[in-house]
Amino acid sequence: MSALWWFGACATGGDGGLLPAPEADLSGVEVVFVGEPAAFSAGASVGDVFTWDFGDGSSGSGAAAVHVYTAPGRYTARLTAADDEGRADVATATRVAVNRPLEEAPTASGRLAAATGRIFAVLPDDDVIVVVAGGVEVARWATCGQPTAVSARGSRLAVACRDDAVQLWDLDDDVLVAEHTFAWGARPEGVALDGDGAWVTLSGPGTLVHVDEAGVTEVAAVADPRGVAVAGGVVWAPRYRSAAGAGLVHRVTGSDVVEVGLAADPGPDSDTDARGVPNLLGAVAVRPDGAAVVVAGLKDNLDRGLRRDGLALTAETGVRAALRSIDTTSGAPLGRALFDNRDLVGALAFTPLGDTLVVAHLGAGMVDLLDPFTLTRLGGFQNVGTGLDGLAIDGDVLWVIASVDEVLVSFDLASSDPAPLARLELGTPDLGAQVFHGAADRRMSQDGYLSCASCHLDGATDAQTWDFSDRGEGFRDTQALFAMPDAGPFHWSANFDELQDFENAIRAHQGGTGFLADAALTDPLGAPKAGLSPELDAMAAFVRGFDAPRSPWREADGAWSEAAVRGRAVFFAAGCDVCHAGSAGSDAGWSADGSPVSHDVGTIVETSGGRAGGELTGLRTPPLLGLHATAPYLHDGRAPTLDAALEAHGEVADPDLVRYLLEIEGAVE
Numbered sequence: 001m002s003a004l005w006w007f008g009a010c011a012t013g014g015d016g017g018l019l020p021a022p023e024a025d026l027s028g029v030e031v032v033f034v035g036e037p038a039a040f041s042a043g044a045s046v047g048d049v050f051t052w053d054f055g056d057g058s059s060g061s062g063a064a065a066v067h068v069y070t071a072p073g074r075y076t077a078r079l080t081a082a083d084d085e086g087r088a089d090v091a092t093a094t095r096v097a098v099n100r101p102l103e104e105a106p107t108a109s110g111r112l113a114a115a116t117g118r119i120f121a122v123l124p125d126d127d128v129i130v131v132v133a134g135g136v137e138v139a140r141w142a143t144c145g146q147p148t149a150v151s152a153r154g155s156r157l158a159v160a161c162r163d164d165a166v167q168l169w170d171l172d173d174d175v176l177v178a179e180h181t182f183a184w185g186a187r188p189e190g191v192a193l194d195g196d197g198a199w200v201t202l203s204g205p206g207t208l209v210h211v212d213e214a215g216v217t218e219v220a221a222v223a224d225p226r227g228v229a230v231a232g233g234v235v236w237a238p239r240y241r242s243a244a245g246a247g248l249v250h251r252v253t254g255s256d257v258v259e260v261g262l263a264a265d266p267g268p269d270s271d272t273d274a275r276g277v278p279n280l281l282g283a284v285a286v287r288p289d290g291a292a293v294v295v296a297g298l299k300d301n302l303d304r305g306l307r308r309d310g311l312a313l314t315a316e317t318g319v320r321a322a323l324r325s326i327d328t329t330s331g332a333p334l335g336r337a338l339f340d341n342r343d344l345v346g347a348l349a350f351t352p353l354g355d356t357l358v359v360a361h362l363g364a365g366m367v368d369l370l371d372p373f374t375l376t377r378l379g380g381f382q383n384v385g386t387g388l389d390g391l392a393i394d395g396d397v398l399w400v401i402a403s404v405d406e407v408l409v410s411f412d413l414a415s416s417d418p419a420p421l422a423r424l425e426l427g428t429p430d431l432g433a434q435v436f437h438g439a440a441d442r443r444m445s446q447d448g449y450l451s452c453a454s455c456h457l458d459g460a461t462d463a464q465t466w467d468f469s470d471r472g473e474g475f476r477d478t479q480a481l482f483a484m485p486d487a488g489p490f491h492w493s494a495n496f497d498e499l500q501d502f503e504n505a506i507r508a509h510q511g512g513t514g515f516l517a518d519a520a521l522t523d524p525l526g527a528p529k530a531g532l533s534p535e536l537d538a539m540a541a542f543v544r545g546f547d548a549p550r551s552p553w554r555e556a557d558g559a560w561s562e563a564a565v566r567g568r569a570v571f572f573a574a575g576c577d578v579c580h581a582g583s584a585g586s587d588a589g590w591s592a593d594g595s596p597v598s599h600d601v602g603t604i605v606e607t608s609g610g611r612a613g614g615e616l617t618g619l620r621t622p623p624l625l626g627l628h629a630t631a632p633y634l635h636d637g638r639a640p641t642l643d644a645a646l647e648a649h650g651e652v653a654d655p656d657l658v659r660y661l662l663e664i665e666g667a668v669e
Contacts, residue, residue, distance in 0.1 A: 022047035024081040024091035031096045031355045034072055038095065040065040040079075047081030047089070055095065069097035072289075074371050096355040099289035106231035106286035107151050109160065109190035109201075110347055111390025111401050112408075115152035116171045119392055119399050121408055122147040122159065123426060129159065132399075132408065135422045143167060144179065149227075153193035158200075158211075160188035164550070166200050166211050178213040185552030185628075190228035190237070199235050201225035204552030204628075208237055208252055220257045222250040224463075229293065231286040234328065238281035238295045241463035244302070247278030247324075249295055251331065260331040262324055265299050272340045274317045276301045278324065279462060283345050287372060288354035292334055294372075296323040296345035296359065298454065298462075305467020307607055312470035315446040315511030319454050321345050321361060325375060337375040341448040342366060343439040344457070346389035347400075351413065360388035360400055362457075363439030364448040367391075367400055367411075381411055381418055386434050397421065404433045432542025435515075435535045443535070446511025452502065452539070456481050459546025461630050465637035471509065474609020474616070477637035482548035482626045483584055483666065492635040493611035494588070494596030494620040499540035500529035525612065548626025553662040560663060567660025568669075574651070583667040585624030596620060601649050603634050628662045 023046040032038035042050045042063040052060040054067045055075030069075065075095045082088040113120045119132040124146045131139040145163030152158075157169040164186045168178040182188065187204040197212030203225055210217045219235075226240040239248040247262030267275035276299025283296040299322035304311050311317075321339035326332070337359070346362035350372065357370040365388065368380040385402025392399045396414040401407075406427035409420050438444045439451040455462045459481040468476050476492055484490075488497040496502070501524035506512040508522070515533040516522075529536060555561055560568075571577065579599055581587040589597045598618030610616045619635050632638070633645035642661055643653035 019083070020046050022081040022083045022087050022089045024079045024089040026077070026079040026091035026093045029094040029096065031098060031353050032069060034069055034097050034099050037066045037068055040067060040077065042079060042081065045079065045081045045091075048084050049082045051080045051082075053078040069095070072097050072099055073373050098354045099291060101288035101353060102232055102290045104195060104232070105288060105352070106229060106290065107153050107192045107194065108229035108285045108348070109149035109151055109192050109227055110349070110392070111149065111403060112392035112399055113150045113152035113157065114392040114394040114399070115157060116155060117394070119394060119408070120150055120152060120157060121390065121401050121426070122150050123406075124148055124162070126427065130408070130426055132424065135410065137424055148189055149191050151191045151193045151198060156193055158191045158193050158198040160191035160200055162187050162189070162549070164188065166191060166198070168198065168211070168213060180211050180216050182216070183552070183556040184554050184558040185550035187549055187552070189226040192228045192230045192235070194230050199228055199230050201228045201237055203240070204550065208235065208250070220250075220252050220255055222252070222257065223248065225250070226282045227284040229284045229286045231290045231328070236284055236286065236293050238284050240281055242277050242279045242281070245277060247281055247295070249281075249293070249326065258331065260326060262295065264303075265322070265336065269301070269304065269311070269317045271316055273338055274299070274301050274320055275303055276320060276322065277464075278322045279464065280344055280457060283348045285348040285350055286328065288350055288352060291328055292325050292372070293328050294323060294325050294348055294357065296321070296348055298322055298344040300462065300464050302464060302466065306469035307475070308467045313467070313509070315450060315509065318450065319343070320449055323359065323375065335375045337370060339368075342368075343449055343451060343454060346387070347391045349391035349393055351393055356413070358391055358393070358398060360384075360391055362388055363437045363451045363453060365440040367398075384409055386440070387437050404437045405429045430538070430542060431535065432538035432540070435539040436542055442513055443515050444506055444510065444512045450510040459543070463632065465632070469609050472610050472613030475607045475636035477632060477635060479622065480548075480626055480630045481543050481546045483623065484544045484546065485584065485588070486544065489588060489590070489596040489620055492619050492622070493616055494598055495612040496524045498528065498530055499543055500533070500536040502539070503529060503533075503536060548665050549629055551628045551663045551665050553628055553659060561659060563656050563659040564663040567654065567656035567658065570654050570657040571660055574657075577668075579621045580624055580668065585664065585668040586621045588620050603648050605636070608636060624661060624664050624668055625666065627664060
């Protein structure tokens with residue numbers, strides 16, 4: 001060999017010619033299939049010798065190589081290009097090994113769906129489906145009342161409506177082919193198409209049903225269902241509001257129901273993580289290979305509080321986004337995601353091959369792209385909008401609906417550019433709704449964890465009891481916001497006199513900077529705040545707009561049952577209307593001396609704590625609207641049923657009286 005001399009990155013031969021330095025050329029992300037040969041090429045690399053590290057402990061050599069990955073995962077492949085003089089260069093690229101997707105792709109419910117080259121979005125308040133093609137809105141189809149979820153498969157579209165109906169559409173001709181109406185209060189929440197129909201969760205009675213053009217088949221009883229996903233003949237329906245201590249997912253095969261538990265997150269509490277029970281589990285998706293199901297929502301730190309563990313709840317430790325992955329065969333946990341500065345997960349979606357899991361956060365305005373195997377963050381999009389509760393993927397284009405902002409936003413998943421491809425205005429947003437859900441608003445929340453919707457999503461209760469001892473209170477069950485009055489007092493202990501007083505909670509407990517210019521105006525029983533902040537006034541107006549859902553205990557046409565009519569007579573004969581007065585069933589108000597009207601009916605105990613830091617002598621009478629949807633009962637949630645609540649009052653749990661209470665909706669009649 002000719003003598004060499006060094007000059008920069010090149011070598012020179014005896015004839016004076018420059019020899020190029022080795023250069024490894026390898027980049028990008030490719031998806032390969034587990035158990036199948038994956039080709040590796042050095043491409044335009046320069047060198048004499050090429051060696052490979054495939055990232056799974058295996059190696060190879062040559063300008064072209066073939067490797068078989070034996071397990072799903074995200075692997076970093078390394079190519080080393082070297083020459084005969086010992087010089088070398090290294091390049092890396094990502095290979096994502098996935099199992100081949102199921103022949104029939106999994107489906108799941110959500111506010112968005114993609115099919116036939118189009119995107120379909122439901123607008124609950126407008127009773128329409130918005131149809132988008134080519135990045136622009138092309139049509140609006142009228143639906144049943146309050147459409148809440150949509151699912152697409154092939155040339156079929158299914159829509160679930162909270163006003164007790166489900167529709168099936170033919171997308172070849174864009175026509176409605178079937179509509180099924182359910183009994184009063186069935187409240188369809190989730191819908192997922194399968195080969196010959198759709199699976200629907202009825203949140204009112206707690207039932208999973210199957211619908212097709214011919215009719216409806218009741219399949220199984222499932223507790224408090226909302227979201228639903230189906231793959232390979234197996235249906236997954238999470239329990240939306242968790243019982244104390246753990247979350248739950250129903251695995252339904254045929255008529256067989258298996259309950260898969262989701263243990264509370266052990267923490268520890270820190271500035272990046274916290275303990276918590278999985279709750280508000282409305283988002284669910286099955287990985288395209290059918291091997292894992294992901295369930296997401298929020299986690300509530302119910303173990304924390306001055307009386308429970310001696311630690312006060314903080315803006316960072318109260319609630320956080322939660323996501324769990326479960327093995328679909330064994331039900332064993334596969335992992336959990338750690339989210340920092342994120343609120344409730346409003347929607348989930350997998351890319352078609354299952355190499356990326358997309359996660360949308362309801363009020364934080366963020367979309368995360370996760371590794372589906374390790375659940376670690378790969379990237380994402382920020383400042384997308386408020387009310388992110390729907391995702392759909394069409395090729396390399398990700399669509400996100402911000403229902404509160406009433407916008408539809410798209411992104412290019414194949415590009416590193418975080419800028420939206422399109423942003424479609426679907427309507428005029430309600431300022432009060434934006435404030436209520438706005439966890440990303442620094443005025444509302446310190447780090448994006450909390451908003452009013454964190455505990456009162458859809459105006460309902462999260463069905464949990466919190467230790468608010470550090471706030472001068474005690475154990476407090478989250479109350480629903482149905483048919484809120486114009487004037488206070490509010491809360492169990494009547495410690496707020498107007499809805500704008502939530503400025504106090506925003507500043508003191510959520511770490512927000514608040515919406516009032518004068519930071520001194522935070523006393524919830526102090527000077528009036530109405531009229532001082534457009535945002536607080538709009539939020540108060542929005543809160544007054546929540547109606548109690550229809551009661552599934554009524555007759556199929558919505559009429560009172562005979563038992564409820566008898567129970568109404570018992571209610572008034574027993575004098576229940578003395579405290580549970582008026583159309584809302586509450587005598588909440590103010591006494592002549594300016595103190596709130598309250599009562600001690602024998603349910604106050606040591607853990608009931610105080611009122612605004614003082615003595616708790618009585619409780620504000622809770623309204624009776626929508627009782628069927630607000631368990632558990634009493635100020636500290638100790639009564640799981642109305643029977644137990646009546647017994648705690650020293651009353652006999654008359655079956656007819658209980659039936660009457662369960663059937664009350666918009667007014668006590």
